[in-house]
Amino acid sequence: MDVNWAQVLFNSAITGSLYLLGAVGLTLTYGLSSFPNFAHAEFITLGAFLGYTIGTQLGLGLPIALVVTFFAAGLVGLLCYRGIFQPLAKRGATIIHLMVASIALSFILRYSMGAIWSWKPYYFASSWAAFDVGPLRVTDLWLWLIAVAVGLAIVMHLGLVKTRMGKAIRATSSNPDLALAAGINISKVILVTWFVGAGLAAVAGIFRGADTQVWPLTGWDIILPIFAVTILGGIGNFYGAIAAAFIIGLAENFGVVGLMALGLSTSYRLGISFVILIITLIVKPQGLAMFFRRA
Amino acid sequence: MWKRVVMFLALVALVVPAVACGEPAETIKIGVLLDTSGDLGSMGTRIMQGAELAAAEINAAGGVLGKNVELVEEDGQTDPQKGFDRVKKMVEVDGVQVIAGPMITGASLLAIPYVKTHQVPLISPSATGVPLSSIDGTEWFFRTCLRDDVQGQVLADIIVDKGYTRFAAIVLDNTYGKGLEEAIMDRLEAVNWTGEQVASIHYAGATKDYRTELQQIKDADPDVIFCCSYCDDGILIFKQASQLGLDDIAWLGCDGNYGSGLFADSTSAAFMEKALVAGTRTVGSGSVYDSFAPAYNEAYGEDPEVYCDTMYDAVWAAAKAIAAAGTYDGEAIRVALTELEFDGATGPINFSEIGDRSSGTWEIWDVVKDANTTSGYKDHTVEIVTWSAEE
Numbered sequence: 001m002d003v004n005w006a007q008v009l010f011n012s013a014i015t016g017s018l019y020l021l022g023a024v025g026l027t028l029t030y031g032l033s034s035f036p037n038f039a040h041a042e043f044i045t046l047g048a049f050l051g052y053t054i055g056t057q058l059g060l061g062l063p064i065a066l067v068v069t070f071f072a073a074g075l076v077g078l079l080c081y082r083g084i085f086q087p088l089a090k091r092g093a094t095i096i097h098l099m100v101a102s103i104a105l106s107f108i109l110r111y112s113m114g115a116i117w118s119w120k121p122y123y124f125a126s127s128w129a130a131f132d133v134g135p136l137r138v139t140d141l142w143l144w145l146i147a148v149a150v151g152l153a154i155v156m157h158l159g160l161v162k163t164r165m166g167k168a169i170r171a172t173s174s175n176p177d178l179a180l181a182a183g184i185n186i187s188k189v190i191l192v193t194w195f196v197g198a199g200l201a202a203v204a205g206i207f208r209g210a211d212t213q214v215w216p217l218t219g220w221d222i223i224l225p226i227f228a229v230t231i232l233g234g235i236g237n238f239y240g241a242i243a244a245a246f247i248i249g250l251a252e253n254f255g256v257v258g259l260m261a262l263g264l265s266t267s268y269r270l271g272i273s274f275v276i277l278i279i280t281l282i283v284k285p286q287g288l289a290m291f292f293r294r295a
Numbered sequence: 296m297w298k299r300v301v302m303f304l305a306l307v308a309l310v311v312p313a314v315a316c317g318e319p320a321e322t323i324k325i326g327v328l329l330d331t332s333g334d335l336g337s338m339g340t341r342i343m344q345g346a347e348l349a350a351a352e353i354n355a356a357g358g359v360l361g362k363n364v365e366l367v368e369e370d371g372q373t374d375p376q377k378g379f380d381r382v383k384k385m386v387e388v389d390g391v392q393v394i395a396g397p398m399i400t401g402a403s404l405l406a407i408p409y410v411k412t413h414q415v416p417l418i419s420p421s422a423t424g425v426p427l428s429s430i431d432g433t434e435w436f437f438r439t440c441l442r443d444d445v446q447g448q449v450l451a452d453i454i455v456d457k458g459y460t461r462f463a464a465i466v467l468d469n470t471y472g473k474g475l476e477e478a479i480m481d482r483l484e485a486v487n488w489t490g491e492q493v494a495s496i497h498y499a500g501a502t503k504d505y506r507t508e509l510q511q512i513k514d515a516d517p518d519v520i521f522c523c524s525y526c527d528d529g530i531l532i533f534k535q536a537s538q539l540g541l542d543d544i545a546w547l548g549c550d551g552n553y554g555s556g557l558f559a560d561s562t563s564a565a566f567m568e569k570a571l572v573a574g575t576r577t578v579g580s581g582s583v584y585d586s587f588a589p590a591y592n593e594a595y596g597e598d599p600e601v602y603c604d605t606m607y608d609a610v611w612a613a614a615k616a617i618a619a620a621g622t623y624d625g626e627a628i629r630v631a632l633t634e635l636e637f638d639g640a641t642g643p644i645n646f647s648e649i650g651d652r653s654s655g656t657w658e659i660w661d662v663v664k665d666a667n668t669t670s671g672y673k674d675h676t677v678e679i680v681t682w683s684a685e686e
Contacts, residue, residue: 004514011506119332121527123560130538137510139538212503212531213560221503256507260496265468266508267499 006135008253014142016249017149018211021204022222023229023241024156025077025197031173031236032190033085035098036227040201042109044219047073047202048209049117055206056125062144062210069206070199077198078191080105086187114216121213128210145207152200153242160238169193173236225252228273232280234289243288248273322365323358323623325350325613326385326415328396329606333373334500334525337556338602339398342420343368344595345603346395349610352590359614360623366610367391371402373500373525378402379409386413392625393418393617395609398602400424400470407432414625416632418613420606423550424470425478428649437632437650439605439612439641441577441657443471445682447478449575449657450547454483454519457572459545460490463517465508465524465532467551468497472523475549479521493517500528509539519572521547526556530563537566548574553601553660558670567662568672578658578679579604579640587640600674608639647684654683 026040047069055065084105085098093101128139160166171179172189180186201219209218229248233240255272259265280287327346330339346366354363367389371378378397385391386409394410395418397403403422410417411432419427419438423446427436454462462483466472480492494515496508509532512520520541524532529552536542548567553576558564579587579599587607591599599607613628616635620627636645647653657680665673 002514004510007510008507011510014506015504120336121559123530123563125561127562127565128538130540132540137539213527221501253507257511260494260508260511263495265497265499266502267468267497269502270499 003257004135007137008257009250010136010138010142012246012249012253013146014249015252016246017146018204018207018222019225019229019248020149020242020245021152021200021207022219022226023233023245024152024238025194025199025201026226027230027233027236027241028169028173028193028238029081029197030230032169032176032193033081033089033098035085035095035102036230037085038099038102038223039080039106039109040102040197040226041219041223042106042113043073043077043198043201044205044208044222045110045113045216046076046219047205048214048218049113049205050202051206051209052122052124052214055210056122059125062126062206066148066203066206069202073202073205074195074199077201078195080198081191081194086190110216110220117214117216119216121215122209123213124210126210141207141210145211148203148207156238165189165192224270224277225273228277228280231277232287234287234292237287237289237292239292240288243292248276251276321362323360323362323614323617324365324367324389324391325610326367326369326382326389326391326394326396327610328369328371328378328381328385328394328402329398330373330378331370333371334527335373335398335551337526337559338554338600339370339373341554341595341597341600342398342602342606345420345591345599345606346610348587348591348594349607349614351594353611353614359617360621364610364614369396371397371399373399375399375401375405379405382406382409382417386410386415391415392623393613393628395420395606395613397422400427400474403427403436404430404470407436410435414629416616416625416629418609418632420609421550421602424474426470426474428651433649435629437612437646439608439639439644439652440602441652441655441682443474444478444481445655446549446575446577446657447475448482449659449680449682450475450521450549451479451482451486451488453547453573453575453659454479454490455486455488457519457545459519461515461517462490462492462519462521463494463496463512463515464492464521465494465496465498465505465512466521467523467525467528468499471551473497475523476521498528498532500525503528503531505532505535506539509536509541513539513541513544517544519545519547521549522552523549524552526552526554529557530560533557533563533566533571534560536570537562542566542570544570545572546570547572548660550574550576550601553674555597555600555668555670555673558662558668558672561670564662564670564672568664571662573677574660576601576658576660577605577641578656578676579642580656580679580681581638581640581642583638584640584642604640608641608644611637611639612644651684654681656681 050069051065128141130139229244233244369381400422423443464476616631619631659678663675
């Protein structure tokens with residue numbers, strides 16, 4: 001069978017872009033606050049629901065939905081940190097306590113969203129124009145998603161390298177004690193990171209929701225590959241996350257082609273990122289971080 | 296003094312429920328296991344109405360054994376393990392002696408050996424998997440729907456009639472999806488079909504991103520694509536197929552992706568209207584159906600969809616079997632079911648030795664535009680095909 005490899009590559013870019021938007025917040029908050037926030041999945045879901053409500057139910061369209069949702073979900077993320085994780089950490093909570101608290105928060109948010117919006121899936125009303133570009137079949141939505149992910153990568157890179165806040169984030173992430181001694185306001189750095197991280201997760205949620213469906217497990221459906229990206233990229237490492245997101249995107253989509261060639265069910269697609277995660281943890285627990293400067 | 300009051304109240308609290316349990320049950324319980332959430336949620340919710348309508352009619356006609364019928368309704372969440380857990384709960388906690396359900400083959404596979412040891416017959420409205428007729432304990436499993444091998448025959452005949460020669464399948468990676476694909480291929484082989492299968496995809500409902508799978512199908516250049524899905528995953532497959540430009544190929548559907556639930560997404564609905572040439576489902580017929588359909592519409596404000604009629608028949612079969620057995624006991628109800636004969640909304644019902652229907656009616660459907668519905672689309676009957684085991 002002839003395989004349209006260009007399309008498979010393009011599909012990988014769509015998958016990778018989604019995972020990148022979802023993983024940036026997780027990896028940076030993991031790096032700065034030193035625990036994996038499982039409720040990150042619910043920030044994604046919240047974005048999908050808010051995006052659906054603003055974009056489709058209120059009919060304000062995708063751009064407004066993206067901006068409003070970014071700030072609203074960012075605020076929720078910030079409040080979660082300020083109200084739950086920061087007080088716990090101050091009382092000496094270890095990574096296990098914080099992780100379990102985040103799982104609890106995840107359940108509370110998930111079932112609250114289920115109670116508000118119901119467990120019936122919703123679909124964005126917009127229908128996206130599909131057209132051919134050479135051998136590729138693309139839609140407006142997929143191009144938007146890739147553009148936002150690329151834009152994010154550029155803005156984050158410039159922000160981390162050029163701005164005071166970016167430098168502070170990098171400094172805090174690489175050595176919190178030294179950063180504190182150098183007079184950096186660590187708690188402000190962490191708050192900004194939680195805000196931006198949750199906001200970006202919500203943006204990922206809008207794209208996932210518009211591309212598939214919106215329901216209380218929208219974020220949970222993709223949290224496993226997002227964790228795989230975080231760990232493969234090296235916890236707290238933004239550049240590692242970019243590389244890892246596209247590696248996992250490629251692995252999943254080429255994996256589907258491989259699974260079909262072998263006559264296997266494509267259900268194993270979900271297992272591919274899991275296998276990558278396990279191999280990374282065994283072979284190089286620090287992930288791709290060694291190839292990139294810390295950020 | 297207060298200690299004594301508390302002790303007394305505690306005693307009362309202990310004794311009262313015990314007394315309540317000791318009294319004979321005032322209703323006859325029929326367990327109902329449907330998937331009212333998960334991928335089949337919208338279908339299961341409608342099927343539940345078929346069960347409730349039957350129970351209301353049975354009670355209006357005087358109930359069973361002088362008592363009212365009470366439905367014990369449980370949600371299997373379109374997950375075999377969760378469905379099986381609900382079966383255990385109904386048997387062990389509620390003490391039901393007959394269950395109308397499960398809705399899906401996967402849950403039935405788990406439940407059948409269990410109900411054999413606990414002696415509670417199952418009457419499924421929609422578990423169509425062929426293996427259910429041959430596994431250990433199948434004598435405890437009855438169904439008012441028709442099996443996948445029969446549906447596969449009807450679908451294969453459509454492929455042959457329309458002259459398709461390059462067949463591709465994208466089916467759920469479970470007993471239902473793979474069983475239906477196999478049944479189609481078996482029938483095509485049996486009638487010496489000259490075409491070939493060019494692609495076969497077994498997908499997981501949780502993936503939700505089927506772009507690369509669908510691209511592989513497109514690259515295989517089929518002239519007909521069979522999709523066996525449930526509702527929510529079907530919407531995503533049709534939507535992504537539309538985006539990838541697979542709408543100039545003929546698509547076939549089945550009972551799993553029949554129904555107005557599929558029109559929740561406008562891209563998916565438009566795709567089905569354009570590309571889906573035919574789907575299959577069992578459909579009611581006869582005089583009982585002619586009174587069932589208006590009664591259903593009156594009660595719920597919509598027409599009965601797929602498996603509402605088989606569910607209605609399953610609850611009626613349970614009630615009639617309890618009445619014939621003369622006692623509320625699983626083994627007696629099972630024996631009564633094997634001897635049962637009555638006219639249901641899906642035609643004459645008498646179960647074969649393995650608990651299957653010996654005849655039934657198929658509808659071949661497609662999707663048409665209809666400005667009077669909220670989605671703008673509706674299912675439409677193309678042809679009615681009758682089937683009986685004697686053929």
